[in-house]
Amino acid sequence: MGEEPLDPIPSFELPSTRPGAAWKRRRHDEEMEERTEQGWDTPINRRRFLDLARKLGAGAAASAWLYPAFLASCGRTALSRSGRPGFDVEGGAGGSAAINIGVISIYSGVGAFVGKLVDHGGDLAREQINRHGLPGANAFTPEGFPRFDVYQAQTAGGILGGKKINLIKRDDNLSAQVAVSAVQEMITRYDIKGLIFAGLYDDIYACKKLVQQFNIPSIAAYGDLYSVGQLWPKTDYRQLFQMFPPDSWGIELSLQEYAIRDRGYRRFAYLGDNTAVGAQGKRLIGETLAREGMDLSGAEQYNVGDVDMSAQLTRLRGTKSQVLLVWGIAGDTAHALENLKRLDAVYVDRPNALRASPWRPQIIGFEGGAAERTFAILAGDAARTGTMSYWYLGGLGYIPQFRAGVDAFKKRFGVAPTGGENNPADAVFLFAKAFEEAKGTEPARVINALETMKGMNFSSITPHSFTKDRHISIEKDDMVGITLERGKAARTSPPYELGTEFREFLAPGYIGPTQFTRFNMEGLLRKHPKLFGDIMLKGGYGTQCTKRPDPKSPYGFRLTNECKIH
Amino acid sequence: MARLLQSVITGLTNGGVYVLIALAFSIIYMTTRTINFAQGEILMVGSFIYFGTAVTLGLPWPVALIMAAAGAMVTGLVVYLLALAPLGKFDPNTNIGWILTTLAMSLMLVEGFRIVVGEDQHRVPTPFRSVFGRTTILDIEPKQYVVLIVGVGLALGLEILHDRTQLGRALRATAHDKATASLLGINTTAMVLYSFGLAGVLAGIGGWLLGPLIFVSSNMGTLIGLKSFVAAVVGGIGSTRGALVGGLTIGVVEQLARAYGAGEWAEAAVFVALILILVLRPTGILGEALIEKV
Numbered sequence: 001m002g003e004e005p006l007d008p009i010p011s012f013e014l015p016s017t018r019p020g021a022a023w024k025r026r027r028h029d030e031e032m033e034e035r036t037e038q039g040w041d042t043p044i045n046r047r048r049f050l051d052l053a054r055k056l057g058a059g060a061a062a063s064a065w066l067y068p069a070f071l072a073s074c075g076r077t078a079l080s081r082s083g084r085p086g087f088d089v090e091g092g093a094g095g096s097a098a099i100n101i102g103v104i105s106i107y108s109g110v111g112a113f114v115g116k117l118v119d120h121g122g123d124l125a126r127e128q129i130n131r132h133g134l135p136g137a138n139a140f141t142p143e144g145f146p147r148f149d150v151y152q153a154q155t156a157g158g159i160l161g162g163k164k165i166n167l168i169k170r171d172d173n174l175s176a177q178v179a180v181s182a183v184q185e186m187i188t189r190y191d192i193k194g195l196i197f198a199g200l201y202d203d204i205y206a207c208k209k210l211v212q213q214f215n216i217p218s219i220a221a222y223g224d225l226y227s228v229g230q231l232w233p234k235t236d237y238r239q240l241f242q243m244f245p246p247d248s249w250g251i252e253l254s255l256q257e258y259a260i261r262d263r264g265y266r267r268f269a270y271l272g273d274n275t276a277v278g279a280q281g282k283r284l285i286g287e288t289l290a291r292e293g294m295d296l297s298g299a300e301q302y303n304v305g306d307v308d309m310s311a312q313l314t315r316l317r318g319t320k321s322q323v324l325l326v327w328g329i330a331g332d333t334a335h336a337l338e339n340l341k342r343l344d345a346v347y348v349d350r351p352n353a354l355r356a357s358p359w360r361p362q363i364i365g366f367e368g369g370a371a372e373r374t375f376a377i378l379a380g381d382a383a384r385t386g387t388m389s390y391w392y393l394g395g396l397g398y399i400p401q402f403r404a405g406v407d408a409f410k411k412r413f414g415v416a417p418t419g420g421e422n423n424p425a426d427a428v429f430l431f432a433k434a435f436e437e438a439k440g441t442e443p444a445r446v447i448n449a450l451e452t453m454k455g456m457n458f459s460s461i462t463p464h465s466f467t468k469d470r471h472i473s474i475e476k477d478d479m480v481g482i483t484l485e486r487g488k489a490a491r492t493s494p495p496y497e498l499g500t501e502f503r504e505f506l507a508p509g510y511i512g513p514t515q516f517t518r519f520n521m522e523g524l525l526r527k528h529p530k531l532f533g534d535i536m537l538k539g540g541y542g543t544q545c546t547k548r549p550d551p552k553s554p555y556g557f558r559l560t561n562e563c564k565i566h
Numbered sequence: 567m568a569r570l571l572q573s574v575i576t577g578l579t580n581g582g583v584y585v586l587i588a589l590a591f592s593i594i595y596m597t598t599r600t601i602n603f604a605q606g607e608i609l610m611v612g613s614f615i616y617f618g619t620a621v622t623l624g625l626p627w628p629v630a631l632i633m634a635a636a637g638a639m640v641t642g643l644v645v646y647l648l649a650l651a652p653l654g655k656f657d658p659n660t661n662i663g664w665i666l667t668t669l670a671m672s673l674m675l676v677e678g679f680r681i682v683v684g685e686d687q688h689r690v691p692t693p694f695r696s697v698f699g700r701t702t703i704l705d706i707e708p709k710q711y712v713v714l715i716v717g718v719g720l721a722l723g724l725e726i727l728h729d730r731t732q733l734g735r736a737l738r739a740t741a742h743d744k745a746t747a748s749l750l751g752i753n754t755t756a757m758v759l760y761s762f763g764l765a766g767v768l769a770g771i772g773g774w775l776l777g778p779l780i781f782v783s784s785n786m787g788t789l790i791g792l793k794s795f796v797a798a799v800v801g802g803i804g805s806t807r808g809a810l811v812g813g814l815t816i817g818v819v820e821q822l823a824r825a826y827g828a829g830e831w832a833e834a835a836v837f838v839a840l841i842l843i844l845v846l847r848p849t850g851i852l853g854e855a856l857i858e859k860v
Contacts, residue, residue: 343705
């Protein structure tokens with residue numbers, strides 16, 4: 001028996017003379033496989049290439065056309081986005097008539113809130129100066145407070161006869177090496193005439209050679225070289241000026257004056273990040289404790305961006321420390337406190353912290369961490385009233401004299417300032433004023449102008465100024481404690497009242513840091529008798545616990561340390 | 567001993583998210599022999615959708631979870647359609663363009679969210695604040711246990727699904743030999759789409775779980791994605807059980823490094839574990855050597 005004949009293949013299973021798209025695709029796939037076997041991975045002929053290029057071109061054109069619409073739908077404009085860090089120039093006034101100032105900050109990752117502060121403060125200052133010029137003498141009250149209405153009525157914008165200021169913003173990506181590359185680009189491509197450091201501390205060290213080589217006047221709006229003796233005239237870094245309150249002063253204030261002398265704590269533990277912030281903080285804390293004959297009971301480290309710190313905190317719990325010093329930026333500090341909450345170790349009050357069992361240490365944090373409102377928002381209820389930090393008497397937006405500035409800020413950005421925006425704003429202002437006084441941008445003359453300039457209250461209450469042998473713009477007497485308040489006074493005996501700003505200015509239930517001046521009152525009264533004495537102290541601004549009547553005191557009361565919370 | 571126990575439990579709870587994303591890596595690998603390097607970013611998309619619906623719009627969390635999973639699934643499919651489908655039929659061993667295209671999708675998602683949503687971190691409340699009136703058990707919060715329970719539960723569920731159902735058999739057939747599976751009537755394209763969609767859903771659930779543990783931000787998925795990839799490789803990529811074992815192993819190794827070493831070495835420990843395991847067992851803990859006919 002022979003084999004049965006095969007059934008004929010139905011015609012619909014054969015490829016038609018005009019093959020469909022699916023069949024073409026299959027052919028194409030087969031071709032690709034064949035070509036791959038032959039070592040050709042891109043089997044594309046001229047016709048196909050032209051076809052693809054046409055489609056890509058049309059796609060790109062459509063994208064470019066749709067991009068502004070897309071951004072507009074998100075509530076932004078193409079112009080505002082074109083100046084994002086890493087892409088372009090912020091200012092919209094390019095060309096030879098513009099003066100470029102570089103800004104290096106943290107625009108991404110866990111430290112992105114820093115970049116936002118810099119954007120807000122720096123942009124507002126730039127816009128105001130480009131529109132209204134530098135404030136004239138009549139734009140200040142006799143006490144030195146700004147008169148915004150007078151300033152905003154000025155019509156001669158820009159500096160040096162109408163030149164506009166551009167900010168060239170770049171992200172350091174939490175890497176000093178990235179910062180160096182960015183500064184190189186700013187110098188070679190944008191010919192920056194000034195540089196604002198507002199990112200990692202490490203950036204300022206890493207860029208030193210570059211800044212010196214090109215003699216770029218630089219201001220550390222955020223970043224501390226003073227505490228480690230790296231500021232002019234102790235080193236040859238004459239180009240660098242610092243506005244940031246030094247960690248050494250802050251640690252002296254919050255650890256020595258507050259924790260040890262005011263609160264009576266004796267056991268301290270440290271948890272810090274793996275950047276220069278953490279390393280510098282740990283060293284300065286160790287030195288401060290050594291001066292008091294003490295030592296850290298325990299010290300742990302985490303990587304920036306770490307979420308789980310429970311192991312480190314579990315080890316620190318064993319030290320029975322009364323204070324936990326957390327040295328890192330806002331997001332990490334928030335994570336640390338959330339971990340602390342998991343260990344049921346959140347701060348309650350001083351008596352509990354002193355007992356140390358169960359472990360409920362008071363938290364003292366780095367100024368870029370625990371003094372930030374971002375920290376309070378992210379940490380939620382793990383951030384307790386009485387969390388301590390430090391800053392300087394800077395942008396007190398809530399006092400009546402500065403409210404017009406806050407209103408302008410809200411109008412521009414749609415949100416209220418969270419604190420710290422004044423530093424980048426003042427850095428832009430200082431450069432603008434220095435260019436004006438130097439009658440140009442020649443580096444030596446600009447540096448000289450910065451060293452001899454009289455301080456003005458542009459966006460800070462403390463007028464920033466330098467001298468030839470002092471490249472830090474503030475003084476020790478400007479320092480204030482910062483404490484966290486949660487919108488209503490914690491119940492204590494004796495009770496304390498929230499600062500006036502919580503009643504008059506801030507939204508009900510506002511949670512965030514505020515000034516805490518009890519242990520630096522003398523210095524503040526010496527340096528700012530009108531502002532601190534007559535406005536803040538008398539007006540009840542900031543945390544004033546606990547207030548006791550005292551006819552002998554200048555304002556009829558004195559502040560005591562009876563308060564159990566802070 | 568208590569410290570060891572607590573570290574192991576914390577590590578297991580942390581590992582829950584790695585399990586989910588490692589599962590996503592494995593499922594995609596099964597059908598396409600490629601790694602979707604945008605998987606961590608799909609998790610980020612899920613987290614943002616959950617944040618937007620639960621926090622900004624105030625919708626109930628189960629609704630927000632469904633929307634997060636659905637949104638992440640769509641993102642997963644879009645990643646496939648934009649990053650892999652245009653490459654046509656290719657041998658992933660010789661044509662490695664997919665590495666670049668999936669990495670490109672990862673970067674585009676991060677940058678896109680950064681530009682549109684902003685760089686801020688956002689706090690997401692957890693629906694699981696206490697269990698039996700307790701806010702912590704062994705110093706670990708209920709929301710962390712939920713991660714472990716969901717991670718392990720989904721891994722076991724998928725194992726059963728893929729082991730005992732027609733769909734699972736079709737998937738395994740596609741993974742084993744795509745051409746033959748196609749000849750047997752299995753719609754292999756549908757299987758690939760299914761794997762990308764399912765991986766997206768897993769990432770969306772991961773985003774929902776992770777949001778309350780770490781803050782939601784545009785770059786939250788990058789490191790999680792990388793560690794989960796390590797977990798998938800350690801466990802044996804392409805294996806559901808491997809993803810489970812790998813994810814939990816990485817979580818525990820990381821936590822033990824924190825507990826018994828220095829805190830800053832925890833991440834390095836993960837990669838040291840990867841190298842050690844690959845040296846000792848190149849196919850991963852539960853991986854099997856792939857034998858191909860030539």
